[in-house]
Amino acid sequence: MTVTSTPAHARPTTRPAQPARRSRLRRLRRNPLGTVATWAATTLLLLVILIPLVWLVLGSLKTQNEILNKPAFSLPDDWFNFQNYVDAVVDGNLGTYARNSIVAVFPSLFMTILFGVAAGFALEILVWKGRGAVLVSFLAGIMVPGQMILLPLFTIYFNLHLTGTLLPLVITYTAIGLPLTVFMMATFFRGVPREIFEAATLDGASTIRQFFSVGLPLVRNAIFTVALVQFFFIWNDLLIAMTFTSSDDLRTIQVGLLNFQGQFGQVEYGPTLAAVCLNVFATGAIYLFLNQRVMKGLTAGSVKG
């Protein structure tokens, strides 16, 4: 009796409960599954991004023997084995390459920003005939591939006997950075209300004074962003550096790294990974502190492709 009474008793309660249960089921089916799928997708995504980098760091701490004879995913025997880093810097000449990069990158960065900001101001704030055409000619430069200017530049530098110095790099980087800098600075100046400059004019400021005391401070943040973007483009360049560095002690860090494996005769995994690691950390450190600004700047400069 008790056995039959249970379904009989249950029947009336299950009926009104059914829609509620179904909707709960639907929510159950959607939400937890959706959440699990989201978590799985996000985790997979982060693993895909991070595992190569983690593997790189681990590899840079392993000896040649460990790398060749142990599984690819093994952990290093000695977590504080920095011999590879010493080899990379001392035997691999990484110090010289880094110094060359710094010597080539920062002067050109300074000039491209200074010239580019001034030109952006002249093209966007000042009013004169033909400024539209000049702006377009700067924009065209963004699209031109480096290969199109390489050979004439090589001829010029060769005939001026500059090929044994880092000057070709400084000059070329300054010029190549200009189109994007001018374009981005013109965009930023466009966002500044004209009234500010008009007020400064009423206060008796000359045009040059306007540029230095009103224009520059107003776009200070933008200048920093553009400088960051240009830094990454120039620092990571390979084409220009490969073309204009004739000898080993003029190589920038990217060219040096490209020829790194040849330096040791055979493939020395540890020092190569350590050198890659140092190169990754150098730009990674900047990203650690300035990531939001870097992301904003690079996407704003996406016209460069």
Next chain:
Amino acid sequence: MKSVFGDRRAVILLLTPALLVYSLVMLVPVVWSLGYTFFEGNAINGFSFAGLDNFRELLSDPDAHAALWFTVRFALVLTVVQVAMGYLLSLLYVFVLRRASSLVRTLVFFPVILPTVAVSLLFQQLFEYAPRNGPVNSLLNVFGIHSVDWFGSSGSAFWVLIIMETWRSMGFYAVLLYAGLVDIPEEILESARLDGASGVRLVRHVVVPLSLPVLLSSVIFSINGTLKIFDSVVALTNGGPGSSTTPLTVYMFQTSFSYGEYGYGSTIALLLTMLCLVVTLFIFRTSRRDTTKA
């Protein structure tokens, strides 16, 4: 007022440095390079007039055709893959992770800023086949699949290039497209949901049409960048095996500096520039026509 903003001396003073450097180091060399297409020789041994020989050579050179074909194929495949991945990620950021997406966005963007040469050397080791298995082959072995000699055949080398470039750039396109998706008004999405659209249908019929402008500009940026691919190829495959992964950029470099043929190198560079120009103009045209229709 007008006299101050139209101050001639100020314009000259502010514009001259940039214009001078830009003209001398970019505009003049572009024209100069055009001139080289009619010559033979190089900077060290001198030049001689060659008429249209370089263009004739370009038309009959199988290596140049192979490089052109590789460049086009690579640009098309990579553009589709990296913009699609970026779009999927941006959808994930906007509709699933929402506010929590900031950290993920920042992490996935990280490879974008890494030096290409460093990333290429890393991927060389990740996909290594001999003398030892890299992590990718080891992982395949775990699932019972035989190791693949990734850089040994042109097909697999092509895909390693695509995988590496996608790894490097998907975070960039995700952030670019994210900015476009965030701009879609919440009311439109809400009314579409009330009309019963959800999931894939919501994305296909509401989100994609509304983010079409930013999608198209991503495609333009991507094609423009991928047609000029140089660093990753040089550092990862160096055009190999054989010359099967050699794009126009690398072929131009080899022709000019390994064989000292500046005239022919300039002709290849011109082809590359025309390709970039035509593609950009073509996409601009079609995109503008589409928006006026809709």
